[in-house]
């Protein structure tokens with residue numbers, strides 16, 4: 001089936017709402033997963049421009065309570081927090097009530113964890129997203145809804161045999177891919193994480209089509225930047241830099257020639273803010289979001305850049321490929337650019353330097369126990 005990246009041809013046929021939109025004047029932007037890496041950066045930007053923000057987060061990810069404390073300190077009047085789980089539909093509905101926009105980021109975020117516990121992964125990512133959509137349909141049906149999907153919905157894409165080696169990186173043998181992959185790339189969910197996020201992605205588009213929600217999807221490549229507590233399971237750019245800074249051993253899965261486009265978090269934040277402001281142009285559609293062909297890196301190249309920036313090199317070992325690992329993925333972001341005027345502005349060098357500076361400061365400020373954990 002060809003994927004058009006859109007919720008469907010004829011637009012919403014019939015708006016089916018569970019209950020009338022509440023009379024209460026919409027007041028806040030709700031961010032599920034708002035204490036996480038991307039969420040805390042979006043919350044900070046929204047609060048800085050004068051929006052009230054409700055951070056809905058179970059704090060399931062280690063250390064994200066530090067992001068929440070940072071947000072509260074910076075914006076004591078603007079940030080409210082609700083410690084709760086998106087599997088709890090009643091709490092979610094409470095948080096959605098009165099929302100003027102919903103940014104849905106809360107998720108089980110790692111492929112590895114999804115393989116270890118596919119049922120929990122499904123309940124959080126697929127069922128949890130359905131809970132968000134149902135809550136919006138019930139009590140905030142006019143609110144823009146933006147969902148953080150992933151390039152993993154496109155599956156493994158090209159096999160290794162379709163790659164050619166160019167120095168320290170792979171490139172697709174077929175030059176037609178040089179501009180990156182756009183939203184017409186066929187969906188091919190791979191790994192439980194790919195399946196659960198893919199299901200959620202399709203529900204978000206379908207709720208625009210069938211129920212008339214103003215919902216849109218960002219299919220994101222790799223993000224990096226401050227407030228990212230990267231591990232080898234998720235957040236690999238920060239993970240590499242942390243390893244370089246601390247001398248902690250680093251394992252590369254696969255051969256290290258695999259390529260991704262990477263996007264600095266400020267550029268991702270600007271896409272979400274545009275998404276809220278320009279939802280009428282975006283509803284019912286999926287948009288690839290990443291650094292694009294100008295901002296690509298192989299793992300080996302990243303290792304070298306980390307060494308250049310930090311002056312240190314961690315001990316490195318290699319292990320087998322992980323399920324669904326793509327040898328090459330680069331986003332084509334033309335659809336988002338044409339629809340909203342968005343552009344990726346921050347270069348890899350600038351972005352890595354900023355992340356390195358943040359990690360160095362965070363490391364220096366961390367109590368001794370955290371330093372031991374980090375190293």
Ligand SMILES: NC(=O)c1ccc[n+]([C@@H]2O[C@H](COP(=O)([O-])OP(=O)(O)OC[C@H]3O[C@@H](n4cnc5c(N)ncnc54)[C@H](O)[C@@H]3O)[C@@H](O)[C@H]2O)c1
Pocket residue numbers: 032033034035036037038039056057058059060061064084085086087104105106107108109124128148149150151220221222223224235
């Ligand atoms: N960072 C990336 O490179 C990237 C790439 C593609 C897609 N995404 C998606 O973007 C979103 C944000 O990613 P991130 O990097 O900020 O991840 P993150 O882990 O830093 O943030 C996710 C947040 O969700 C919270 N959470 C987890 N389970 C929850 C639950 N059941 N109920 C409520 N809160 C819960 C966590 O505590 C965390 O604060 C995720 O949906 C992720 O799948 C991220």
